[in-house]
Amino acid sequence: MSRDFAPPPQAEVDADVTRALAEDIGSGDVTASLLPDAPDIAYLLCKEAAVVCGRPWFDSCHRRLDPAVRIDWRVAEGDRVAAGTVLATLAGRSRALVSAERTALNFLQTLSGTATTTAAHVDAVRGTGARILDTRKTIPGLRLAQKYAVRVGGGDNHRMGLYDAVMLKENHVRAAGSIAAAVAAARDWHPALPLVVEVETLAQLREALTAGCDRILIDDFDGASRREAVRIASGAPFNRMIPLEVSGSVDLAGLRAIAEDGVDCISIGALTKHVRAIDLSMKLGEPPR
Structure with a gap:
């Protein structure tokens, strides 16, 4: 039993992301195609208190669609954050940012939910x-x-x-x-x-x-x-x-x-x-x- 934060091997993370992007994008994001494919920026906002978890999956989603995307995290994996915290900023191509958004958020929301719930239970038995x-x-x-x-x-x-x-x-x-x-x-x-x-x-x-x-x-x-x-x-x-x-x-x-x-x-x-x-x-x- 380990408290090691090391995520699964990158190949496993990428396999999760491949399946998830395929089910969401399919043959192509028809709505994102309406956007100009130009450089743009974005930010990631946490709207409630949470333990942040899932950065490797979030990053993999965005880099799969735009290998040149820049993701600047303001928090570390495992950090406890307050509502209203900007977790990261991104700079990349507008279409790729929008197409990767939902899949990347799905991973981050779900895994942060698991980490946050676990932390509450660990806190309850502390000592x-x-x-x-x-x-x-x-x-x-x-x-x-x-x-x-x-x-x-x-x-x-x-x-x-x-x-x-x-x-x-x-x-x-x-x-x-x-x-x-x-x-x-x-x-x-x-x-x-x-x-x-x-x-x-x-x-x-x-x-x-x-x-x-x-x-x-x-x-x-x-x-x-x-x-x-x-x-x-x-x-x-x-x-x-x-x-x-x-x-x-x-x-x-x-x-x-x-x-x-x-x-x-x-x-x-x-x-x-x-x-x-x-x-x-x-x-x-x-x-x-």
């Missing part, structure tokens, strides 16, 4: 030691971009997909016959991968702690059961060697209380699933003074 994790509940085709935005907002990434960690849930345990058997099979087949076990009862928690794994997900535990889970995992003979993760029925209002129960991680699908785009606009001309 408790609990980490905020994302899930696989992402917009199709934007998995790497949204998980990057979670990191920009101060959160951590859970597994990227079905290939980089083993997560044993109810169906896997049922098929294996027990948590211990499922853990043993997972270690045999994928010894190098992180192993997460989801439990639904305190008895299953004890079984998972005994079998051993890299993290235990306590799913939909109420407050009393959650605190008892922390007590069991922290006591002998387990001595808090396996981190506990909370998932399910987590909202911002109740987040602090969950963190104060002593869990290590809280995974929240809403970071990437319930995305509200940040209100941004790009206008031709000089920015307001």
Whole structure:
């Protein structure tokens, strides 16, 4: 799990942009063709408080249509900005600026929305030691971009997909016959991968702690059961060697209380699933003074 702001490889960013521009421009921007193809300037305005995220995608959109465009950012990736902040100014060809505008804003609004929401959740648990994790509940085709935005907002990434960690849930345990058997099979087949076990009862928690794994997900535990889970995992003979993760029925209002129960991680699908785009606009001309 990383807080590294490094975006996905440029090839991945460019692939996202290629798909997005193709669906918007198609065979050509018929409205932009009415504009004189002359040098022009523009500015990017943020209309609400936000965490800025998505600059690589924004830049790629504009440079794809005008390789000579100049983009002067006034804020860094991950900066918290107030409403009314001019984020950047641009200088390029008028048609390209207008044609790239919506696609570039779509990326920046969506990823800033994810980063801003994540930052609010991270702020809510600050000082408790609990980490905020994302899930696989992402917009199709934007998995790497949204998980990057979670990191920009101060959160951590859970597994990227079905290939980089083993997560044993109810169906896997049922098929294996027990948590211990499922853990043993997972270690045999994928010894190098992180192993997460989801439990639904305190008895299953004890079984998972005994079998051993890299993290235990306590799913939909109420407050009393959650605190008892922390007590069991922290006591002998387990001595808090396996981190506990909370998932399910987590909202911002109740987040602090969950963190104060002593869990290590809280995974929240809403970071990437319930995305509200940040209100941004790009206008031709000089920015307001």
